[in-house]
Amino acid sequence: MAKKKTKAKKTKKASYKLPKVNFTRKHKVLLGSFLLLLGLALMIAFVSFLFNWKYDQDTIGHFADRQLETKNWLSKFGAEVSHFFIYNGFGVSSFSIAILTFLTGVYLFLNLKTKSLISFWFWGILVMLWLATVLGFFADKNALLGGVIGFETNDFLQDYLGFAGTVLVLIFVLIVYFVIRLNVTPELIGGYFKRTRDEVTQDFEDSKAKEEKVLQDFLEKEKENQPPKEEPKPISDTNRASAEAKKEVNLAPTPPPTPETKVEPQPEPKPEKIVIEGNKEDGDVSMEVETTVEEEEEVGNLSKKLVKDFGEFDPTLELKNYKFPSTNLLKDYNAGGGGITINQEELEENKNNIVRTLKNYKIEIAQIKATVGPTVTLYEIVPEAGVRISKIKNLEDDIALSLAALGIRIIAPIPGKGTIGIEVPNKNSTIVSMRSVIASSKFQNAEMELPVALGKTISNETYVVDLAKMPHLLMAGATGQGKSVGLNAVLTSLLYSKHPAEVKFVLVDPKKVELTLFNKIERHYLAKLPNSEDAIITDNTKVINTLNSLCIEMDNRYDMLKDAMVRNIKEYNEKFKARKLNPENGHKYLPYIVLVVDEFADLIMTAGKEVETPIARLAQLARAIGIHLIIATQRPSVNVITGMIKANFPARIAFRVTSKIDSRTILDTGGADQLIGKGDMLYTQGNYLVRLQCAFVDTPEVERITDFIGSQKAYPDAHLLPEYEGEESGTGVDIDVSERDKLFREAAEILVIAQQGSASLLQRKLKVGYNRAGRIVDQLEAAGIVGPFEGSKARQVLITDLNALEDYLNNE
Ligand SMILES: Nc1ncnc2c1ncn2[C@@H]1O[C@H](COP(=O)(O)OP(=O)(O)OP(=O)(O)O)[C@@H](O)[C@H]1O
Structure with missing residues (x-):
C-alpha cells in the first residue's frame, strides 16, 4: 500500500516538473516575437538612458503628462522603464534583463526546447545581482553602475560582514558560477x-x-x-x-x-x-x-601503410576462433528414401485427367510435360494453336474438380515460357530439409551479402535470395501453415553464412515461445537496448523503444556514411576494412541488423501508429545502412498490412491463407488460398510469383545450432543499440488541470474503486465513447492516479482507496 502511495507521489512530482502551459505553435510565435522585440526595445532604451538619464530625470513619474519631452530614444516608456531597471534597480547589469527577454523570444519564436531557458534565466539573474553588488562599491562615483538594489545589497552586506567579508562572499559566488555553470576546475586550469x-x-x-x-x-x-x-x-x-x-x-x-x-x-x-x-x-x-611531384593523399598513404603493416581490418578478429555450425547439426529427413519419389501411376492418372478435362471443353493439347517437385508437380501444357489462354484460366475450378485435389493452381502463361502450368499437389509430399538447402552449392557459393535459403522450387532447385537486396520481407499466412518454421529457416541460413561480427538480430516475439531458443546466442548474434535484461523482446511496449532506437541507429549510420563519403554499408565496410576510416573519428565496422517481428498483428493492435511510424521509416530508409526487417503476421488484414507497410515491403512470402481476399492483401493477387499448407508458399520480390516448398527446420535442430554457437566464446554483451529515452508517460503530454474532463473526478473514483485502469471500464460506467474515455485515462495518468500504458494489460491504479483519492485531489 505504502509502495503504491509513494509511486503515486513520484508520478505526481514528475508531472509537475515543468510549468503547465500548453501553448500552441501560433501562441509561441506571437509571444516569441513580442518578447524578442521587447528585448530589443529594452536594449535601445537602456543604451539611450546611459546618455540621457540626467536630462530625463525630471520627467520620471509624470508618465501621464503628454507635454513633457524626453530625450530617450523610446521616449517616456524608455525613460520610465530604464529608470526603473537601471537607476532604481540593478544598474548597468540590467542589460541582462533585456538580453534574457530577447533570448526567450528567440527560443519561443524558433520553437527551440525551452528547458535550457530556465538555466539561462537563473544564471543570468544571479550574474546580474552579483555584478550590481560589485558595482555597488562604486556607487559614490556613478549611481548608475550598481543601481539602487546593487548599492543597497552592497551596503547591507558591508553592515554585517564588513568590506573584506563582502569581497570574500562575492568571490565565493564567482567561484560557484565558474564551477557549476562553466564546469571550471583547478585541474582544468592547471591542464590548460x-x-x-x-x-x-x-x-x-x-x-x-x-x-x-x-x-x-x-x-x-x-x-x-x-x-x-x-x-x-x-x-x-x-x-x-x-x-x-x-x-x-x-x-x-x-x-x-x-x-x-x-x-x-x-x-x-x-x-x-x-x-x-x-x-x-x-x-x-x-x-x-x-x-613538381603530385602530393599523395595522406589518407591513402596512411591507409596503405596501415594495411601493409597490419593487413586489412578483420572484423571477426575478436572472435577469431569462432566455428560455424556444421550441417551435421541438421537432420537429414530424406536419409532413408533419398529425395523425391516419383509415382508413375499418379503422374499418369493426373495427366489423363487434365487432358480429358480440357478435351471436354474443346481444348486440344499439343504437348504435356511434368516436373515433379517436393510437394507439387507442375504439368506444363502447350495448347494447340488458336486456343485462348483466358479460356484455360477460367476452367481452373473445373480442372480442380476433375482432379479431385486441393490446392490446384493454374499459371497461364508461365512467365518466360510459352506454356501453361497446372500445379497439382503430390499425394506424398517430401520434406525439404534445411540440411539439403544449406549444403547445396547454390547456398554455399552464393555471393550475397545476406544469403537466405528459403527452400526448393517446383523443379527441386534450391532457392536462395539475398535479404540485403529484398530489402525487407513480409511473411504472412494462416496459423499453423509454416510461418515460424519459415522464420527459423531464414535465421538459420544467416547463422550458417555470417560471422557474429557481421550480422545482429533484433528479435521481437510477442508469442514469447517461438524465438526463445535464440536467447542462447544473445552475446554472439543478438542486439538489444542498453539496460534491458532480455535481448528477445516479448513485451510490446518495449518494442516501441527498440524501434525508435533502431531509427536513431539508422540516423547515426547515415551520418557515418556521409562522413565516409560512401553510399551504402557495403562500401562503408570495405573502406573501413581497407583502414581508410579512422576509428578515432567515430568510425567502426557496421554489422547488418536484421529485425524480426514474429507477430506483427499483435503489435499493431496494441501499439498502432506508435509502431507503424518507426517501422515505415526504417522500411523506407534503412536499406542502404544495413538494417533489414522481417515481419510475420498470421492476420493478413488491411489494418495490419497497411498501404504504408506494403509499399515498403516488395518482397513477400505467403503461406496458405483461408481466403482469396487475404491472398490479395499479401500478394496483390490470388493464389495463396490455393496452397496446401505445411511450408508450401508463394514468394514474390515485386515481379512474379515463385512457388516454393519452405525448408523445414525443427525446434531440436535450432536448439542444437544455438547450443553449438552458445557454447563458444562470446562478446562480453549483446550488441548494444543506441539508448532511446521513451516518454515518461504513455501520453507524453502535460495536461492542464483546467482542461480536465468534467467527468474526471467521477472517472477517478470508478477506477480507484475497481483498482483497474481501463478505458473500456470508463466507457461502460460513464457511457462515453472510446475517444473520450481514452482522453480521461490520459488525464488521470498525467495527474498521477493511474500508471503508464502497459500494452494489453490494464494500467495500474496508483491510489488505493477513495479517501486517499480525496486527499490527493484536494492537495493538488
Ligand atoms: N517447411 C515445412 N515442411 C514441412 N512441414 C512443415 C513446414 N513448415 C511447417 N510445417 C509443419 O506445420 C507445422 C506448423 O508450422 P509453424 O509452427 O511454423 O506454423 P505457424 O504458421 O508459425 O503457426 P502459428 O502462427 O500458430 O505459430 C509444423 O509443426 C510442421 O509440422
Missing part, C-alpha cells in the same frame, strides 16, 4: 597552463629547428651555386652571395627564409631535377628545371 607551456616550448623548439634547417638549406644552395673556381664566401657576406646568385637563372623554388613556415613531419616527396646545360662559350647559362 601546462598545455600552453608545452605548446610554447614545442613551438620554440620547432621554430629553432626550422631556422637551423632553413639556414642549412640556404648554405647548401649557396655552395651549389658557387662556380667551382670561386673562393668560398664567408657566410656573413650575404650581399655578395646574393649578387653571385643573381648571375645564375635558378628557377628552383628556394625555401622561403621565414622561420614561421610550418614544416610537416612527414617526408615531402622529392622533386625531380632536370639540368639543361648551357653553352658556356656562348656565355649561356645552364638552367635547372625542377619538376
Whole structure:
C-alpha cells in the first residue's frame, strides 16, 4: 500500500516538473516575437538612458503628462522603464534583463526546447545581482553602475560582514558560477597552463629547428651555386652571395627564409631535377628545371601503410576462433528414401485427367510435360494453336474438380515460357530439409551479402535470395501453415553464412515461445537496448523503444556514411576494412541488423501508429545502412498490412491463407488460398510469383545450432543499440488541470474503486465513447492516479482507496 502511495507521489512530482502551459505553435510565435522585440526595445532604451538619464530625470513619474519631452530614444516608456531597471534597480547589469527577454523570444519564436531557458534565466539573474553588488562599491562615483538594489545589497552586506567579508562572499559566488555553470576546475586550469607551456616550448623548439634547417638549406644552395673556381664566401657576406646568385637563372623554388613556415613531419616527396646545360662559350647559362611531384593523399598513404603493416581490418578478429555450425547439426529427413519419389501411376492418372478435362471443353493439347517437385508437380501444357489462354484460366475450378485435389493452381502463361502450368499437389509430399538447402552449392557459393535459403522450387532447385537486396520481407499466412518454421529457416541460413561480427538480430516475439531458443546466442548474434535484461523482446511496449532506437541507429549510420563519403554499408565496410576510416573519428565496422517481428498483428493492435511510424521509416530508409526487417503476421488484414507497410515491403512470402481476399492483401493477387499448407508458399520480390516448398527446420535442430554457437566464446554483451529515452508517460503530454474532463473526478473514483485502469471500464460506467474515455485515462495518468500504458494489460491504479483519492485531489 505504502509502495503504491509513494509511486503515486513520484508520478505526481514528475508531472509537475515543468510549468503547465500548453501553448500552441501560433501562441509561441506571437509571444516569441513580442518578447524578442521587447528585448530589443529594452536594449535601445537602456543604451539611450546611459546618455540621457540626467536630462530625463525630471520627467520620471509624470508618465501621464503628454507635454513633457524626453530625450530617450523610446521616449517616456524608455525613460520610465530604464529608470526603473537601471537607476532604481540593478544598474548597468540590467542589460541582462533585456538580453534574457530577447533570448526567450528567440527560443519561443524558433520553437527551440525551452528547458535550457530556465538555466539561462537563473544564471543570468544571479550574474546580474552579483555584478550590481560589485558595482555597488562604486556607487559614490556613478549611481548608475550598481543601481539602487546593487548599492543597497552592497551596503547591507558591508553592515554585517564588513568590506573584506563582502569581497570574500562575492568571490565565493564567482567561484560557484565558474564551477557549476562553466564546469571550471583547478585541474582544468592547471591542464590548460601546462598545455600552453608545452605548446610554447614545442613551438620554440620547432621554430629553432626550422631556422637551423632553413639556414642549412640556404648554405647548401649557396655552395651549389658557387662556380667551382670561386673562393668560398664567408657566410656573413650575404650581399655578395646574393649578387653571385643573381648571375645564375635558378628557377628552383628556394625555401622561403621565414622561420614561421610550418614544416610537416612527414617526408615531402622529392622533386625531380632536370639540368639543361648551357653553352658556356656562348656565355649561356645552364638552367635547372625542377619538376613538381603530385602530393599523395595522406589518407591513402596512411591507409596503405596501415594495411601493409597490419593487413586489412578483420572484423571477426575478436572472435577469431569462432566455428560455424556444421550441417551435421541438421537432420537429414530424406536419409532413408533419398529425395523425391516419383509415382508413375499418379503422374499418369493426373495427366489423363487434365487432358480429358480440357478435351471436354474443346481444348486440344499439343504437348504435356511434368516436373515433379517436393510437394507439387507442375504439368506444363502447350495448347494447340488458336486456343485462348483466358479460356484455360477460367476452367481452373473445373480442372480442380476433375482432379479431385486441393490446392490446384493454374499459371497461364508461365512467365518466360510459352506454356501453361497446372500445379497439382503430390499425394506424398517430401520434406525439404534445411540440411539439403544449406549444403547445396547454390547456398554455399552464393555471393550475397545476406544469403537466405528459403527452400526448393517446383523443379527441386534450391532457392536462395539475398535479404540485403529484398530489402525487407513480409511473411504472412494462416496459423499453423509454416510461418515460424519459415522464420527459423531464414535465421538459420544467416547463422550458417555470417560471422557474429557481421550480422545482429533484433528479435521481437510477442508469442514469447517461438524465438526463445535464440536467447542462447544473445552475446554472439543478438542486439538489444542498453539496460534491458532480455535481448528477445516479448513485451510490446518495449518494442516501441527498440524501434525508435533502431531509427536513431539508422540516423547515426547515415551520418557515418556521409562522413565516409560512401553510399551504402557495403562500401562503408570495405573502406573501413581497407583502414581508410579512422576509428578515432567515430568510425567502426557496421554489422547488418536484421529485425524480426514474429507477430506483427499483435503489435499493431496494441501499439498502432506508435509502431507503424518507426517501422515505415526504417522500411523506407534503412536499406542502404544495413538494417533489414522481417515481419510475420498470421492476420493478413488491411489494418495490419497497411498501404504504408506494403509499399515498403516488395518482397513477400505467403503461406496458405483461408481466403482469396487475404491472398490479395499479401500478394496483390490470388493464389495463396490455393496452397496446401505445411511450408508450401508463394514468394514474390515485386515481379512474379515463385512457388516454393519452405525448408523445414525443427525446434531440436535450432536448439542444437544455438547450443553449438552458445557454447563458444562470446562478446562480453549483446550488441548494444543506441539508448532511446521513451516518454515518461504513455501520453507524453502535460495536461492542464483546467482542461480536465468534467467527468474526471467521477472517472477517478470508478477506477480507484475497481483498482483497474481501463478505458473500456470508463466507457461502460460513464457511457462515453472510446475517444473520450481514452482522453480521461490520459488525464488521470498525467495527474498521477493511474500508471503508464502497459500494452494489453490494464494500467495500474496508483491510489488505493477513495479517501486517499480525496486527499490527493484536494492537495493538488
Ligand atoms: N517447411 C515445412 N515442411 C514441412 N512441414 C512443415 C513446414 N513448415 C511447417 N510445417 C509443419 O506445420 C507445422 C506448423 O508450422 P509453424 O509452427 O511454423 O506454423 P505457424 O504458421 O508459425 O503457426 P502459428 O502462427 O500458430 O505459430 C509444423 O509443426 C510442421 O509440422
